[in-house]
Amino acid sequence: VIPDLRKDPTRGRWVLVRPRTDGIPLTDQCPFCPGNEALTPPEIVAYRKDGSPPDTPGWSVRVIPEADPYFRIERPLVREGVGLYDRLSPRGATELILESPAHEDTAARLGEARWEEVLWMYGERIRDLKRDVNIRDLLITRRHRAPGARISHPYSRLTAIPIIFDEVRRKLRECREYYEYKRRCVYCDIIRQEIAAEERLIRQTERFVVLSPYAPQSPSEVWIVPRQHHCAFEEGLSGEAASELAALLAGYFRTLAGRLGDPYFEMTLYTAPNLAAKVLPGEWSTIADDYHWHIEVVPEFHPRARMGGIYVNETPPEEAARQLREAWRSS
Amino acid sequence: VIPDLRKDPTRGRWVLVRPRTDGIPLTDQCPFCPGNEALTPPEIVAYRKDGSPPDTPGWSVRVIPEADPYFRIERPLVREGVGLYDRLSPRGATELILESPAHEDTAARLGEARWEEVLWMYGERIRDLKRDVNIRDLLITRRHRAPGARISHPYSRLTAIPIIFDEVRRKLRECREYYEYKRRCVYCDIIRQEIAAEERLIRQTERFVVLSPYAPQSPSEVWIVPRQHHCAFEEGLSGEAASELAALLAGYFRTLAGRLGDPYFEMTLYTAPNLAAKVLPGEWSTIADDYHWHIEVVPEFHPRARMGGIYVNETPPEEAARQLREAWRSS
Numbered sequence: 001v002i003p004d005l006r007k008d009p010t011r012g013r014w015v016l017v018r019p020r021t022d023g024i025p026l027t028d029q030c031p032f033c034p035g036n037e038a039l040t041p042p043e044i045v046a047y048r049k050d051g052s053p054p055d056t057p058g059w060s061v062r063v064i065p066e067a068d069p070y071f072r073i074e075r076p077l078v079r080e081g082v083g084l085y086d087r088l089s090p091r092g093a094t095e096l097i098l099e100s101p102a103h104e105d106t107a108a109r110l111g112e113a114r115w116e117e118v119l120w121m122y123g124e125r126i127r128d129l130k131r132d133v134n135i136r137d138l139l140i141t142r143r144h145r146a147p148g149a150r151i152s153h154p155y156s157r158l159t160a161i162p163i164i165f166d167e168v169r170r171k172l173r174e175c176r177e178y179y180e181y182k183r184r185c186v187y188c189d190i191i192r193q194e195i196a197a198e199e200r201l202i203r204q205t206e207r208f209v210v211l212s213p214y215a216p217q218s219p220s221e222v223w224i225v226p227r228q229h230h231c232a233f234e235e236g237l238s239g240e241a242a243s244e245l246a247a248l249l250a251g252y253f254r255t256l257a258g259r260l261g262d263p264y265f266e267m268t269l270y271t272a273p274n275l276a277a278k279v280l281p282g283e284w285s286t287i288a289d290d291y292h293w294h295i296e297v298v299p300e301f302h303p304r305a306r307m308g309g310i311y312v313n314e315t316p317p318e319e320a321a322r323q324l325r326e327a328w329r330s331s
Numbered sequence: 332v333i334p335d336l337r338k339d340p341t342r343g344r345w346v347l348v349r350p351r352t353d354g355i356p357l358t359d360q361c362p363f364c365p366g367n368e369a370l371t372p373p374e375i376v377a378y379r380k381d382g383s384p385p386d387t388p389g390w391s392v393r394v395i396p397e398a399d400p401y402f403r404i405e406r407p408l409v410r411e412g413v414g415l416y417d418r419l420s421p422r423g424a425t426e427l428i429l430e431s432p433a434h435e436d437t438a439a440r441l442g443e444a445r446w447e448e449v450l451w452m453y454g455e456r457i458r459d460l461k462r463d464v465n466i467r468d469l470l471i472t473r474r475h476r477a478p479g480a481r482i483s484h485p486y487s488r489l490t491a492i493p494i495i496f497d498e499v500r501r502k503l504r505e506c507r508e509y510y511e512y513k514r515r516c517v518y519c520d521i522i523r524q525e526i527a528a529e530e531r532l533i534r535q536t537e538r539f540v541v542l543s544p545y546a547p548q549s550p551s552e553v554w555i556v557p558r559q560h561h562c563a564f565e566e567g568l569s570g571e572a573a574s575e576l577a578a579l580l581a582g583y584f585r586t587l588a589g590r591l592g593d594p595y596f597e598m599t600l601y602t603a604p605n606l607a608a609k610v611l612p613g614e615w616s617t618i619a620d621d622y623h624w625h626i627e628v629v630p631e632f633h634p635r636a637r638m639g640g641i642y643v644n645e646t647p648p649e650e651a652a653r654q655l656r657e658a659w660r661s662s
Binding site (some may be wrong): 006009010011012013014017018020069070082083084170171175177193197202213214215216217297313 | 414521603
């Protein structure tokens, strides 16, 4: 079986069909801990203050390719039809961003300074990958206590692919439609309304808002949105904004872990797709104006609570915001 | 908390926000068994060969309102803005179609004659509900061994809502785009190609094909598609087609239960939205030509196997089709 991306023509949704693998055999040693660098593929980049050579200890944040990746950069990009169907080779990149040398660190324990380094690394990797015109979109996801996870060492995952992520395409389309009608970015309008309404606002700083979205798919979903409009995280983040965001992430994750039962969560960083990519649809020419980078955190997601694609949420976001606001204040 | 449908303006996705309820307290007795009709809300309709009165034993298929429904028909339909957001009252209907008086029946044990009655009841309820101009869309879903299910008596669920289901909107949009370009229905083209290619074909009868879709979201997803074009199940099903479809469903579910480990599954019947509804978008005026009713069955769905909205499937559909073809033949 050759892995391929296949499109369901009735839904416009891509599925990666690939052979089942057993994954990398795990030894007793954590492959992501300092001293075990030889257990991972060679590093792509790392932050090292002591000038130590690659693939040795001394790093604070280290980026490696996923050992058994869904998407590989070495592959040629092949687009072809299979009768009426479309297939695409899964060319792209899957990278792991090791957030700390300390095995016991978590999103809550990383602290502001380390989170700031991680955010810089996010930006550096995104900028580098966007130089590849065959990469159209990328997402950074960060899970905590994921069911079935085999490695507990803290890391984020960057996935870069030759198509637009489904979730991103939905957002691009809605943002564009809003912009065409209003000539304003929908996220900018949301920020203004939420600050005025207050009831879903969790925290507000000079450059960011943290809020419970109006129609959250899960009870304690949280969005972190920069107050200044910019479509791309990796271009819109100043030094001051990076430390403010790092402090917000550290505080929010500390609150989740300390006051709210340390639930499973998934964080996703949404940035603009690769505007330098080949074959970007012309209708997305207004992305710089209509799209707005942001972070979503979805804790304790129960996918059972949906029905034909409509999510059912039994905690109003106003209530979720109130709880989180109070927990954060007292943490 | 008043339940309401809220739209996420960044995704165009509706979420039902409603208070948490404990559900109906269960007694030792199955409320869906004959003799216990008083334990359910009054029936909407039932097939009774013996002329027995409503809400008494003697029925073969019985339809009741969900006791604690997500959508209620008694509510007025209210649309309003909340600043830039949209909300809608959850007016609609949630009905349970009890498929058999026998508590121990399953999708696999119902048999062809009973499945045929159930299919007729599906059609009757859909036609009746579509007379309500405030109902825009409806889906029938049928689960087997659903995690967390409290009642094992066999039933299907019909949900009728004042908006278009998310999954359906995706399909309508893709089908329309295909039609605009090709002037053909995408399902009709899929049927023709799959019959010619054979590798994903599971079974073919005079009026239906059963196939593994080209890009399945789950390893053993199956589509059952009528070979003759019609957008609406409840109008496109002749007497002969109903018995053929009943035989296919009975055979497929028997194979799943007998040869393939009796997995959890969810079946969904997709029919056209309510073309008599108010405020149906004008762009959907070609639904009769571009949309094609069909049934999807998704067994053993592991929602973990997705990534930013792209599903990862480790069983190629050609392999899944081969296995199911052989299992069905020998069952």
